[in-house]
Amino acid sequence: MKKINTAPISGMQELLPAAAATFNTLKDKITETYRRHGYLAIETPIIDRCEILLAKAGGDTEKQVYKVVKTAEAADGADQALRFDHTVPLARYVVEHENDLAFPFKVTQIGRNFRGERAQKGRFREFYQCDVDVIGRGDLPLYYDADVITTLLDAFDAFELGTPVVARINNRKILSGLLAEYNLEAQADAVFNIIDHAEKVPAEKTREAFVGLGLGSDRVEKLLDFIEICGGRAEVIKALTAMGVQDDTFEKGVAELDAVMKLIEEDGRAAQIKADMKIVRGLDYYTGTVFEFNLPEYPGVGSVCGGGRYENLAGYFTDQQLPGVGGSIGLTRLFYVLNANGLVTDAAVQPVDVAVVPLSENEIAYALKVAADLRREGKSVTLVGTDKKLGDKLKYAAKVAKSGIVLGETEVQTGQYEVKVFA
Amino acid sequence: MKKINTAPISGMQELLPAAAATFNTLKDKITETYRRHGYLAIETPIIDRCEILLAKAGGDTEKQVYKVVKTAEAADGADQALRFDHTVPLARYVVEHENDLAFPFKVTQIGRNFRGERAQKGRFREFYQCDVDVIGRGDLPLYYDADVITTLLDAFDAFELGTPVVARINNRKILSGLLAEYNLEAQADAVFNIIDHAEKVPAEKTREAFVGLGLGSDRVEKLLDFIEICGGRAEVIKALTAMGVQDDTFEKGVAELDAVMKLIEEDGRAAQIKADMKIVRGLDYYTGTVFEFNLPEYPGVGSVCGGGRYENLAGYFTDQQLPGVGGSIGLTRLFYVLNANGLVTDAAVQPVDVAVVPLSENEIAYALKVAADLRREGKSVTLVGTDKKLGDKLKYAAKVAKSGIVLGETEVQTGQYEVKVFA
Numbered sequence: 001m002k003k004i005n006t007a008p009i010s011g012m013q014e015l016l017p018a019a020a021a022t023f024n025t026l027k028d029k030i031t032e033t034y035r036r037h038g039y040l041a042i043e044t045p046i047i048d049r050c051e052i053l054l055a056k057a058g059g060d061t062e063k064q065v066y067k068v069v070k071t072a073e074a075a076d077g078a079d080q081a082l083r084f085d086h087t088v089p090l091a092r093y094v095v096e097h098e099n100d101l102a103f104p105f106k107v108t109q110i111g112r113n114f115r116g117e118r119a120q121k122g123r124f125r126e127f128y129q130c131d132v133d134v135i136g137r138g139d140l141p142l143y144y145d146a147d148v149i150t151t152l153l154d155a156f157d158a159f160e161l162g163t164p165v166v167a168r169i170n171n172r173k174i175l176s177g178l179l180a181e182y183n184l185e186a187q188a189d190a191v192f193n194i195i196d197h198a199e200k201v202p203a204e205k206t207r208e209a210f211v212g213l214g215l216g217s218d219r220v221e222k223l224l225d226f227i228e229i230c231g232g233r234a235e236v237i238k239a240l241t242a243m244g245v246q247d248d249t250f251e252k253g254v255a256e257l258d259a260v261m262k263l264i265e266e267d268g269r270a271a272q273i274k275a276d277m278k279i280v281r282g283l284d285y286y287t288g289t290v291f292e293f294n295l296p297e298y299p300g301v302g303s304v305c306g307g308g309r310y311e312n313l314a315g316y317f318t319d320q321q322l323p324g325v326g327g328s329i330g331l332t333r334l335f336y337v338l339n340a341n342g343l344v345t346d347a348a349v350q351p352v353d354v355a356v357v358p359l360s361e362n363e364i365a366y367a368l369k370v371a372a373d374l375r376r377e378g379k380s381v382t383l384v385g386t387d388k389k390l391g392d393k394l395k396y397a398a399k400v401a402k403s404g405i406v407l408g409e410t411e412v413q414t415g416q417y418e419v420k421v422f423a
Numbered sequence: 424m425k426k427i428n429t430a431p432i433s434g435m436q437e438l439l440p441a442a443a444a445t446f447n448t449l450k451d452k453i454t455e456t457y458r459r460h461g462y463l464a465i466e467t468p469i470i471d472r473c474e475i476l477l478a479k480a481g482g483d484t485e486k487q488v489y490k491v492v493k494t495a496e497a498a499d500g501a502d503q504a505l506r507f508d509h510t511v512p513l514a515r516y517v518v519e520h521e522n523d524l525a526f527p528f529k530v531t532q533i534g535r536n537f538r539g540e541r542a543q544k545g546r547f548r549e550f551y552q553c554d555v556d557v558i559g560r561g562d563l564p565l566y567y568d569a570d571v572i573t574t575l576l577d578a579f580d581a582f583e584l585g586t587p588v589v590a591r592i593n594n595r596k597i598l599s600g601l602l603a604e605y606n607l608e609a610q611a612d613a614v615f616n617i618i619d620h621a622e623k624v625p626a627e628k629t630r631e632a633f634v635g636l637g638l639g640s641d642r643v644e645k646l647l648d649f650i651e652i653c654g655g656r657a658e659v660i661k662a663l664t665a666m667g668v669q670d671d672t673f674e675k676g677v678a679e680l681d682a683v684m685k686l687i688e689e690d691g692r693a694a695q696i697k698a699d700m701k702i703v704r705g706l707d708y709y710t711g712t713v714f715e716f717n718l719p720e721y722p723g724v725g726s727v728c729g730g731g732r733y734e735n736l737a738g739y740f741t742d743q744q745l746p747g748v749g750g751s752i753g754l755t756r757l758f759y760v761l762n763a764n765g766l767v768t769d770a771a772v773q774p775v776d777v778a779v780v781p782l783s784e785n786e787i788a789y790a791l792k793v794a795a796d797l798r799r800e801g802k803s804v805t806l807v808g809t810d811k812k813l814g815d816k817l818k819y820a821a822k823v824a825k826s827g828i829v830l831g832e833t834e835v836q837t838g839q840y841e842v843k844v845f846a
Contacts, residue, residue, distance in 0.1 A: 001742045004474065006519040009503065012468035014516065016523050017530070020465045036798040038775045038805025038823070042443045045435035045549050046469070046535060047489070051427065066470070069490045069501060070539035078492060080432065093437065096429040100439050102822040106805060107440070112469060116493035126468050143787070143808025150791075266788035267795070319424045352461045364566070365689035368573075372690070375459040382461025382529060385566025399525040400461070 011117065011125030013332050021351040022344055023335050029158040030130045030329060031110060037151040039108035039132050044089035046082055046112070052092050053081050055316040064115040082114040086131045087326070091314035094135055094322060103137040104144060122340070124332045130155075133326030135313055140323040142256060145289040145309055146263035152305055152327050153264075153272050156293065161343050163298065167264075168230075168276035169291045171257040172308075174240065175280065177250025178226065187213050195227055195280050229277045233261040236275035253288070260289055287311040289325060301337045305329045353379040354419070355397035359390065359408040366412045370405065398422040434540065434548030436755050444774040445767055446758050452581040453553045453752060454533060460574040462531035462555050467512035469505055469535070475515050476504050478739040487538040505537040509554045510749070514737035517558055517745060526560040527567060545763070547755045553578075556749030558736055563746040565679060568712040568732055569686035575728055575750050576687075576695050579716065584766050586721065590687075591653075591699035592714045594680040595731070597663065598703065600673025601649065610636050612707075618650055619703050652700045656684040659698035676711070683712055710734040712748060724760045728752045776802040777842070778820035782813065782831040789835045793828065821845040 008014040015023055035041070047068055054062055067078035083089050086109040094105065110130045117123055132151055134144040149167055156165040175195070179188050194209040203224075210220040229239045240254050257275055264273050281290040288309035295301050307327025314322050338344040354374055358367040364385075371381045382400060384393050390406070397404040403421045411417045431437040438446055458464070470491055477485055490501035506512050509532040517528065533553045540546055555574055557567040572590055579588040598618070602611050617632040626647075633643040652662045663677050680698055687696050704713040711732035718724050730750025737745050761767045777797055781790040787808075794804045805823060807816050813829070820827040826844045834840045 002518060002740065003742065004478070004740050006475070006515045006740055008468050008515075008519075009470060009472060012470065013466075014468060014519075015465065016520060017463035017465055021463070024464055035803050036801070038778075038803055040440035040444070040774055040823075041447060042438065042440055043436075045431050045437060047432060047435065047537070047549060049432060052429070055427070064493075067492045068505070069492060070487075082491070092429045092431075095425060096431075096437075097439060102819060104809065104819075106823075114470070126470060141808050141810050143806075147806065147808060263787065263791075267791045317425065317427050317429055319426065351463055355461075364686065368686075368690045378459070380458050380461055383566075383570065385564050385570060386527065387564050396525060396527075400463075400529075 009125070011119035011123065013124055013126065013336075017351060018346040019339075022346045023331075026159060026335060026344070027110065027128065027130070027331060030155045030331070031108075033155040033158050034108040034110075034130075034132055034151060037106075037132075037147070037154065039106045039151070041108050041110070042093065043111060044083065044086070044093055044109065046114075047080050048083055048089055048092070050079050050081050052317075053083060053088055056088070061115075064117055066114050066116050084115050085113055086111070086129055086328070087133075087313075090131075090133060090135075091317055091322075095314050095317045095320070098137075098318075098320065103135065104140055105135040106132070106144075106147075107135065108132045122333060122336050124336075127330060127332035130329040130331050131326060132328075133324055135322055135324040138321055138323075140325065142259050142289075143263060145256075145260045145325045146267070148307060148325050148327050149260070149273070149291055150264055150267045150269060152293065152307070152329065153269055155329065156305070159344075161295070161338070163295050163343065165272065165293055165304070166296055167273045167291050167293050167305075168279045169257065169261060169264075169273055169289065170276055170279040171253040171260075171289050172280065172286055173249045173253025173256065173288060174277070175253075177247035177253055178243075178245055180249060181245050181247045182215075182219050182222075184213075184215070184219070187215075189284075191223070192280050195278060196282065198227055198278055227277050229275075231274055232270070233258065233265065233273075233275060236277075256288055281306060281308050285310055291327065295343075298341050298343075301341060304334050304337070350398075350400055350402050350422075351380065352382050352401040353403065354381045355384050355401035355404045356381060357384045357390075357393050357397055357404055357406045359406065362409070363407045363412055367407050370407065370417070432548070434542035434546065436547055436549065436759075440774060441769040442762075445769045446754075449582060449758060449767070450533065450551065450553070450754060453578045453754065454531075456578040456581050457531040457533075457553075457555055457574060460529075460555075460570070460577065462529045462574070464531050464533070465516065466534060467506065467509070467516055467532065469537075470503050471506055471512055471515070473502050473504050475740075476506060476511055479511070484538075487540055489537050489539050507538050508536055509534070509552055509751070510556075510736075513554075513556060513558075514740055514745075518737050518740045518743070521560075521741075521743065526558065527563055528558040529555070529567075529570075530558065531555045545756060545759050547759075550753060550755035553752040553754050554749060555751075556747055558745055558747040561744055561746075563748065565682050565712075566686060568679075568683045568748045569690070571730060571748050571750050572683070572696070572714055573687055573690045573692060575716065575730070575752065576692055578752065579728070582767075584718070584761070586718050586766065588695065588716055588727070589719055590696045590714050590716050590728075591702045592680065592684060592696055592712065593699055593702040594676040594683075594712055595703065595709055596672045596676025596679065596711060597700070598676075600670035600676055601666075601668055603672060604668045604670045605638075605642050605645075607636075607638070607642070610638075614646070615703050618701060619705065621650055621701055650700050652698075654697055655693070656681060656688065656696075656698060659700075679711055704729060704731050708733055714750065718766075721764050721766070724764060727757050727760070773821075773823055773825050773845070774803065775805050775824040776826065777804045778807050778824035778827045779804060780807045780813075780816050780820055780827055780829045782829065785832070786830045786835055790830050793830065793840070 066082040068080040069078050113129050198206045237258050286308035290308035292303040293305035309325040313324045356367045356371045358364045371383050374381045405417050489505040491503040492501050621629045660681050709731035713731035715726040716728035732748040736747045779790045779794045781787050794806050797804045828840050
């Protein structure tokens with residue numbers, strides 16, 4: 001009988017072994033894909049100084065940060081906290097080790113981050129993020145925007161989900177330039193915010209929100225038309241050009257979008273991307289390319305990956321200009337929604353390949369040899385070392401392994417044995 | 424110029440990419456070895472309730488625990504903390520999920536734990552532990568003590584350190600029985616403590632410490648002789664038997680030590696183990712088998728792995744008896760000492776296999792194809808997407824990759840290219 005509540009804290013992911021094996025398979029596929037694309041794996045500490053972690057944060061982020069106190073030093077106050085993403089520690093890392101890194105620095109971090117969000121279904125307080133970033137020193141060619149997106153698409157390909165994944169790509173300069181043309185720069189944040197939510201609310205709400213900003217009905221209609229622009233590269237570039245906007249930033253954004261999509265097409269992925277003016281990604285971080293991945297056949301799932309280009313990674317930490325582009329798969333949430341939609345199933349209730357069952361102590365030495373041989377072939381092998389009756393041993397073997405080998409006197413003498421595959 | 428101190432908090436491990444690659448190689452070898460031995464990988468949350476984490480802890484452990492406070496809920500007080508080992512969360516996990524697990528439950532956890540220790544060289548506040556445990560329900564055969572030790576030895580074999588690793592094995596029942604025979608049960612903790620430190624102080628200090636307990640010189644000499652018993656199985660069992668101790672617990676301990684070592688010998692590892700009466704492993708947790716791994720050619724390195732058998736994993740959480748045996752490789756500290764002793768070197772300053780260098784934009788499509796083909800062979804490939812001069816591109820390529828492929832007009836036309844291996 002339990003003496004105490006042993007459930008994990010709500011908002012924490014805790015998996016049974018079979019589910020953990022499936023989760024790890026996805027994580028391993030991401031790790032391997034990032035490696036093959038030349039991203040260098042680093043890890044930053046989970047605990048960092050508040051001065052670093054909160055240099056830029058504010059609002060919700062700061063409220064959600066887990067602060068850390070050592071009992072013995074409680075008088076210190078909480079000047080340390082748990083990282084809430086990989087980007088801030090990466091900024092510190094790049095500045096700290098700048099002289100030891102080669103730029104463009106292609107880097108990946110895969111690990112747990114922490115946010116004290118209100119716990120609710122599918123929201124996690126402790127969650128895996130699987131990030132790729134490319135950091136330039138001084139400048140960073142547009143090529144790397146494509147590099148990040150194709151790498152992330154390749155990771156989703158490796159999942160073999162059996163449903164298409166589409167990268168919806170935009171460039172924030174396009175909307176910024178459009179707002180300049182419309183003399184709406186002062187309302188830029190509000191407009192970005194309305195577009196960011198446009199997919200989650202009825203079209204009428206979006207119209208009302210634009211009207212609420214005091215825009216004339218002409219500009220409201222133009223903005224509503226604009227955010228519906230979506231499709232293949234040629235089609236979208238044509239529609240954007242046809243708008244006749246004379247702003248340099250707008251034109252630069254269109255050219256960058258064209259170039260990045262062209263590079264991704266050259267990688268043979270035209271069918272996996274589309275341009276979409278509804279993608280803006282938050283408010284003030286990204287400055288160029290932005291993207292989100294969706295599963296078109298599962299619209300309820302929402303974004304399964306996102307990222308973009310930022311002008312300066314570490315402006316709070318250094319004078320050195322460090323432009324970057326990156327993206328992230330939120331694996332804990334992704335795993336949850338894939339499960340909820342039946343897109344992954346625990347590959348094997350028994351992650352172990354073979355259970356070797358010696359009939360008695362006399363066969364253990366031989367069983368150890370058989371197990372070692374199978375392991376050398378890469379198999380996962382467990383030796384059933386209980387002193388229970390054979391029936392109980394076999395019942396256990398079938399619970400933990402895909403197949404079993406029973407070893408008795410005859411098997412030891414002949415050196416031959418049968419492999420029984422459990423149904 | 425830096426605007427702020429960007430060093431990680433002291434006591435945190437932060438590696439450059441090449442060192443991180445070496446670290447990950449060791450971690451992957453451990454992961455793969457544990458998998459092949461049939462241990463199921465799970466992860467427990469890093470944050471857990473103080474009620475769980477501190478149910479048993481006390482003294483130093485409690486002082487070193489990092490407590491966690493959410494800013495938004497500071498009024499809650501710190502009722503959550505960071506796990507300081509894998510064992511306490513495992514106890515909670517096993518009790519919580521008991522009905523969904525098959526026993527004996529062979530389980531591994533590889534992850535970071537946290538202790539707010541005083542920072543000093545080679546001591547880490549955030550560190551990887553790589554644990555294996557086998558948990559029984561009601562009972563757990565002695566076979567699994569050997570299973571844990573051979574699995575851990577196999578992991579060290581996989582490291583290919585080029586220096587032998589020896590498992591020093593003992594059984595705490597032997598000393599407990601001996602103390603009963605000598606009527607020293609009341610001083611048991613003190614005696615265990617003296618023996619635990621015997622290797623770190625001059626022999627004379629150990630004698631003085633025993634004398635200080637008020638033992639007669641006869642028993643002091645017997646204890647000093649006893650803790651020198653060390654060697655192969657047959658030799659040690661003979662020496663222990665020759666002591667003529669009539670205590671049941673002592674005899675049981677000797678029989679268990681004999682049986683566990685015999686099982687490991689049957690796995691072909693006689694040369695990698697010895698019995699050693701100086702191994703006691705802390706004070707009150709372990710109840711039977713205890714072990715430590717050392718590198719005999721590097722005595723200064725100390726223990727590189729340790730573990731043992733415990734009577735009851737989760738006595739604070741449940742009435743169900745859950746005996747277990749486990750061991751752990753403290754990878755962060757191990758990596759530090761292996762480096763300090765030149766036993767690992769960063770395998771490749773360039774973890775990337777191939778840098779593909781298109782001469783101009785015209786070759787990018789072909790470069791993407793070449794990169795994709797090489798990736799399909801499992802290679803790590805980076806495409807150099809900078810618009811710098813060829814010389815600068817090659818300099819960068821040689822910094823990040825082991826080899827390079829330059830692609831110009833000719834290569835695109837002929838579909839043939841040269842692979843240049845960087846010196």
